[in-house]
Amino acid sequence: MDTQQTDGTPILDVQELGKSYDGAAGVARILDGVTFAVRPGEFVCVVGPSGSGKTTLLKCIAGLIAPTRGRTLFEGEEVTEPPAKLSVVFQDYSRSLLPWKTIEKNVELPLRKQRFPAAERAERIRSALANVGLDGKGHLYPWEMSGGMQQRAAIARGLAYEPDVLIMDEPFAAVDAQTRIELEDLVLEMSRRLGMTVLFVTHDIDEAVYMGDRVVVLSGAPAKVERDIDVDLPGERDQVSTKQLPRFGQLRAEVFDLIQRAKRPVTQNVGAVRA
Numbered sequence: 001m002d003t004q005q006t007d008g009t010p011i012l013d014v015q016e017l018g019k020s021y022d023g024a025a026g027v028a029r030i031l032d033g034v035t036f037a038v039r040p041g042e043f044v045c046v047v048g049p050s051g052s053g054k055t056t057l058l059k060c061i062a063g064l065i066a067p068t069r070g071r072t073l074f075e076g077e078e079v080t081e082p083p084a085k086l087s088v089v090f091q092d093y094s095r096s097l098l099p100w101k102t103i104e105k106n107v108e109l110p111l112r113k114q115r116f117p118a119a120e121r122a123e124r125i126r127s128a129l130a131n132v133g134l135d136g137k138g139h140l141y142p143w144e145m146s147g148g149m150q151q152r153a154a155i156a157r158g159l160a161y162e163p164d165v166l167i168m169d170e171p172f173a174a175v176d177a178q179t180r181i182e183l184e185d186l187v188l189e190m191s192r193r194l195g196m197t198v199l200f201v202t203h204d205i206d207e208a209v210y211m212g213d214r215v216v217v218l219s220g221a222p223a224k225v226e227r228d229i230d231v232d233l234p235g236e237r238d239q240v241s242t243k244q245l246p247r248f249g250q251l252r253a254e255v256f257d258l259i260q261r262a263k264r265p266v267t268q269n270v271g272a273v274r275a
């Protein structure tokens with residue numbers, strides 16, 4: 001699909017991103033000319049073989065590491081540092097939440113750094129916690145909460161910035177299957193309600209097809225965009241009826257097949273890096 005055929009400027013425009021890491025064994029090329037665009041309000045999932053560079057890609061897009069070549073435009077501006085209107089939620093909530101601070105204080109932390117006045121901080125915390133279904137739970141410490149609640153809190157912290165784009169790196173990998181389903185629906189509903197653009201990395205093919213408006217499939221060794229798939233399923237998703245649609249099965253098989261084919265070169269690449 002030509003992602004440049006948009007009604008307006010893409011909110012994220014990833015242009016020919018390349019990234020190499022220097023290691024003891026030499027230079028490992030991880031990304032090579034990754035190009036895709038995300039329109040405002042879209043939910044785009046990124047999948048690819050394990051170790052193909054998905055996290056590296058998100059970090060480059062979010063301005064957390066510098067690409068070796070290429071660039072990302074966020075709202076038309078080149079990303080050279082983490083943009084204020086772009087939040088990242090990582091997989092490991094147990095490491096991203098500070099255990100000695102309450103959930104409220106955890107959510108407040110980045111707002112303090114950004115020097116928001118106290119009244120605005122309080123309102124943003126209240127609204128972010130409400131958005132993830134944690135109203136009235138702000139006084140709890142992370143260790144008093146289930147894994148799913150902690151990940152909701154980590155999402156609330158990302159939301160408190162009121163970002164235009166939320167980047168999520170395997171956000172549900174560490175929670176049980178039932179919680180995962182609940183969080184998938186929570187994030188889908190929230191992104192629609194808030195009109196937020198989401199870039200979402202997952203290992204889970206069903207999750208990618210269920211949640212995405214598009215699925216960007218990365219190849220491996222080094223990674224580039226193998227396929228950019230338009231998920232032509234009805235907009236309203238439902239865990240049972242959407243997954244029963246024949247089209248869901250076809251899309252799932254297409255993504256699965258692409259990842260299987262991409263796997264072999266990745267193994268070779270990892271071997272080359274470690275050799």
Ligand SMILES: Nc1ncnc2c1ncn2[C@@H]1O[C@H](COP(=O)(O)OP(=O)(O)OP(=O)(O)O)[C@@H](O)[C@H]1O
Pocket residue numbers: 021022023028030048049050051052053054055056057270273
């Ligand atoms: N800071 C670093 N220095 C050197 N190599 C790195 C660094 N970060 C990642 N790598 C290597 O880059 C490759 C891609 O890693 P990355 O975590 O981006 O992949 P991924 O697709 O997100 O992996 P996974 O599917 O396991 O989550 C791996 O071989 C990894 O070992």
